[in-house]
Amino acid sequence: MDLTRFRTPDLWKIFYAREALGVKTWDMYDLVMGAFGARLEKALAIGGDGSAEGEKNTKANRFKSVVKFFGPFTLKAGATKEQQITMPNYIGSVRTMVIAGNNGAYGSAHKATKVRKPLMVLATLPRVVGPNELVELPITVFAMEEKVKNVSIKLEANDLLQPTDGTTRKIVFNKMGEKMEFFKLKVAKKLGIAKVNIVATCGELKSTYQVELDVRNPNPRVVLVTDKLLNKNETWQTDVETPGMEGTNKAVLELSNIPPINLGRRLQYLIDYPHGCIEQTTSAVFPQLFLNKVMELTENQKQQTEENIRAGLRRLLSFQTSMGGFAYWPGNRYPSVWGTNYAGHFMLCAEEAGYTLPVGLKNQWIRYQQQQAKEWERNNDSYYSSSELEQAYRLYTLALADRADLAAMNRLREQGNLNASARWRLAAAYQLIGKHEVAQTLIANLDTKVEPYKEYSGTFGSDTRDKAMILETLSLMGKQKQAFPLVKELSNALSGSSWMSTQTTAYCLIAMAEFAGKSGSGLLQFSYAVNGNPKKQQKTDKPIKQVNIPLKSGKANLQVTNIDKGMLYARIITSGIPVEGSTLSNEQNLNLSVKYVDSQGKPIDVTNLKQGTDFEVLVTLRNPGLRGDYSNLALTQIFPSGWEILNTRFGDIDTASDKNAPDYVDIRDDRVYSYFGLKRGETKTFKIKLSATYAGHFYLPTVTCNAMYDNDINACVAGQWVDVKR
Template sequence: NSYVSETIYAWAWGDTEYSSFEVNNEGNVTIKTDKEQYNTGEDIKLLFTTPFEGRMLITLERDKVIKHLFLSTENKSASYTLKAEEMLVPNVYVTATLFRPMDDSQMPLTVAHGFRSVKVENKESKLAVSITSTEKSRSKTKQTIKVKTAPNAFVTIAAVDEGILQVKNFKTPDAYNYFYQKVALSTKSYDVYPYLMPEIKTRMSSTGGDGADESAMRANPLFVNRIKNVSFWSGIKQADANGNVSYDIDIPQFSGDIRVMALAYKQKGFGSAEEHMKVADPVVISTALPRFFSPSDEAVVGVTISNTTDKEMSANVDINVTGPLSKGNSAPQTIKIPANKEQRVVYNMSANSAIGAGKVTISVKAINETFTNETEIAVRPPAGLQKQFTSGQVKAGNDQPVDISNKFIAASARGKLVVSKSPLTAFTKDITDLVRYPYGCVEQTTSTVFPQLYYYDLVKSISKTEDGDMNPGYNVRQAILKLQSMQMSNGALTYWPGGGYESWWGTIYACHFLLEAKKAGYPVNNRTIERIQDYLVQMLKAKKTIVLYYNLNDKKEVAAKEVAYSLFVLALAGNPQHSTMNFYKAHPEILSIDSKYLLAAAYAISGQKQKVAEILPREFAGEESKSTFSGSFYSYIRDLAISLYALQEIDPDHPQVAVLSRLLSEKMRISQYMNTQEKAFGILAMGKIAQRANKTKATATVTANGKNIGSTNGDNLSIDLKPYMGQSIKMKVNGTGSYYFFAETSGITADGSFKEEDSYLRARRYFYTRSGKQITDNTFRQNDLIVVQLTLEAQYNTNIENVVLTDILPAGLEIENTRLNSMPDIDWIKNKSEADYEDFRDDRVNLFTSADGNKKFFYYMVRAVSPGTFKLGPVQADAMYNGAFHSYNGAGEIKVLQK
């Protein structure tokens, strides 16, 4: 045996005190509990360990101070026991503030802090829930779901396809953990010690509660429910005295997994559960149909029949169609299907010349049963809808024909006639375009709903009965929510939803709308408006200028149009910027004519009416601005309309009102196309005139082929014209005064024809193989991957912003992958342009961008999935703010050959 030893000598001085547990020496009070969680009625034992001796303030807090008391420490510790009461559910914060006595200690700390969250649970609040349902089922059967929970509890049951739920990783709702989740500490603590004596340790603030942030017409006009989603909801049911609830579901044509979810609640108690139901048939039918058809399309339809049993079976397969579809000479076929195998049969079918919804039904007779598979499919136009409009005024004692003649396919033709005593009816086309406008940027969203805020009755009258979302009140509320969601960290609103860049004009415009919506009684988040105001005030400090192009070839540097509009809207918000207003009043030479009207209105609204005359122009003349497609979207009509609107806001009886209204009305009447800014402000300005001038005391009657189809004594009259297409429509007025009418008809021409032309824009479409070889004959093979190239350029070397490039896919092709960079073998693409916004649909692609003299190239991929011959629509480019700028090119047909 051996050992090694070593002796070390050390000397030090100090003192200590006995402690049987670890003490924090960093200026924090450590709080410990004997359990992680408590049930109501139990004792909560708290142990405090402190860095020094002293007197300690103990509080129980959450959204307020529930209780407080004082403890004195001994041996740098203290303890306290409290009862877990109901008021402490789901958690309570125990805070400790320790004060050091004025002794001779050299410790630099004067105060120490600590807090701890203590979880408290009430077992009676957690309801037991169990689900009883069959584990396996066949399709097209009725199944009963039974739920057991607390007596007389309220229960809601849902049964949903698991595949749908997995798209967004949807979890079964857990109401108990939601309502009894940990609550953030929302009180703040303060002390004056740092102001009396210096303190080394920085203090901690209360914890935050930001976890919740984690937790038209360019679409296909014909919607069919092609895929029958399995989704059932029971509504709210009440359990009986034994806690039992049952719910019956009729399982449709379906194969897969259904998740059954149940949620129960009773008073302050909650509970939830889930079970799964497997749905499978002995015979499973899969139909390879295109997603849609166009008139005269021809397709080869493959049908796969799967035998899920362990025995061979003989099957008779047949196809039937309804609607604008034809199965041609397709006859029933008999096949043999081995056990646990599948067989494929092929049918030829086509779309007729009409458009509408059709249905394809595959029937399989096997093992003494008949199995069916039904698919709804839309026969949609290869080109867009066309519209016709007419409007006019009928004076008392006269009758007038209303021309609704057209060449539309009967199934597609529809229309509406609006009769009103309001002269605003003359601009119904513009209102209609606005309330249906399909694009979702901040400017267009606001333009869509601003007229609906003021002219509820007229908007309601012009909306078609089949437009279920045309409820003005609902639309305004939805727009408010959407605009609020577009706010950035600096208070501005993004131009596009989810976009990364702001729009100064769009932000002002949206704020104007939100202020008026709030005045009209709609719920608006005050914080949103406050943050916008902060942003506008900040932007005004830059005193930004622009070059204004006006008259024929004139230009000058002026204050940005956003400046005066910001001052006007801030004044409306009760936040006038007097110093900035005075600056521009002193420099009228840098203000455009419409900016002067807005600045004058800002002075009047802010209570300084004596300054209006100093800045208000004597007439709206001498400056006819050119149209611009970005920034503030100014144009002569918009400038005129916003000036008239501002003037009526402060003095509706001003002599200029009559002059400006006549001028604006004439400009709007003769304009072939107006952008959304011109329409919105034009309608807002003319609407104020219409409301004051509405004094008609007459009756109006509308007839179709001599038969009375509607009459009015003053209320707005709306008539669906679909039943009267092809008939002679007349309108007669009796009494004194006048009525105004507006008729709109829309539909698809029988041949799907359109005018192919380039007007200021040039758009083209080309097909390539994935290796980069151009396909010139529009012929593809099934399963081929195809690269679609869209090109866009402006003619005459002009710059055109806010252009939408639309490519309508033919049936037989489906969008494969929009992220080309992730696909192999396409490194030959070197010139790919990026769109400002992309909208990919089942049957079309919308790209939002700008155009100039340099050609832009856009790409996306499609796959040839359905053999056949299909109509190919044109590629379209439209300037969103000027319909005269457009391009339509490249219609024809494609062929997809069988593999």
């Protein structure tokens, strides 16, 4: 509190403050309840069991503050009362604050007190560490009185950290002061929260200190899919092997009696996607609204899905601008036209599914959409102009919100040469408001074929995404027979191994789920056995069934039998995070170079740094000009555990010049995400200041840059091991 200049509350000023003329009410339920974390939120979710699941996502508590409340007490005039407080394991300064009131009179008093003992111990570790890394743990012992002479130190750690040079040390003090000792710790090939407990003793004196830190793997998750078409009574036996380290592997058996959509893999891709613009945030949660239409969910799956959707709705608040639309990145001034349509579509579907929207989110969005719908003009070059498809989608979302702008819909319909994608979406809007004949007229003689294309910004579209939007319209209009060729086409795209953007992936899953939910699929039946155990029979009236496969040391033997009346599409989806990332550098339609320099700009070798060295990393990217201008590029830099990003909140993360400034920067404990565009032939250089803070042997992950909506534009510089020495 001394550092943050926290003031003791002045109750008189609070209670006698002037009152405003108006009164506003705010629903803070989600914000208040969210402070309790997974435990309370899960207890309130449907099902209510499995509350301990929240522990899996618990983060290490790096600083345990001392906050205690006592009272209220009654103190008679002239009386004195003493309150004893048991202090937790804490070294530093605490402030005791007392506030009092009596018949409209209020007062307060406070006093700062140093917390110290004759013998104290302090330890420090990085914020995170990675598997197989070696870190030196510095321990500082303070002798605050002359009687402290011979001190014994004992180190205790959980199974995620293994001491390599013993667990005890001896320190001799000739006078009051402080001394340091070091322990070397090897990180296990596991993930979780590593805990270290240091115990210092001197005779009857004892001091302890605990440190928690996250063991994380910075590498991307690897997903593998094996599939098989099972005829009636056919049995498939196979060995399941996973690609990741212990604690990261998952295996799921997925069967369906409709053309496969690769649900497990594609949905996991959306959830694991590291970037978070308005489109990607929406894409991660939008398909989850429709999961219960295509598969039975366990209670834990229901809870997790509901939490994800609620979190997505809360996240939308950070994108909403003063105009009411949603910006592409949090804090951006202007709304993204497509992002506003797409996120609004998700918001309305979530509300229809029974989710409570954050206060004001929908009303502000509706006002913005209504204004833009009225102001839209074809071929308008102003910032607020939008394409025909964007306007059609905007009108569709207004119709979905029961705020249809019929005049704007008619005006768009009367435009000459209205493109096919816009006509399909406008037809859906008319269908929603009951104008079925108009909807039918709009799509009469329209082909469902879409010429191949990719869009790096704007609507972030592709020909496959547009086909999914057409399928959504056909399902809405009850044209299942006409839609089935599209279903097969999208099934082939989803079940294949080809890369798909987040926008295309999400919309395909949404459209396929809506089609399956309205069409029905009959009974799905099969049996399976794992590792020679007795067979288990499964049946469901949903088109997809998923079963988690238990793993032993990352392996399992699986036997699946089709006991259904027809064919079943079976697939095994395995995923895991490998210990090390890519060992190869690569460039595809993008040039990337990484250089490390000292404070004077001279190149340095980062594989062997001295502890305390401050330096900079310069990442230079160039558009070779072969594919025109690039937009929405994402640069990912994850740094070794022993390095720290310097002064991230004071502007020291910058670019080599203002013209190189990224559109958006996302700074985390151990990584920096930068988002930007590159014109044809343009070069940009990004600079980050770093410090080699902790001694040890650490892994420097791969530096990657890619176009978020085109997998053919990417580059990476291979990861390597680095040392920081005392």
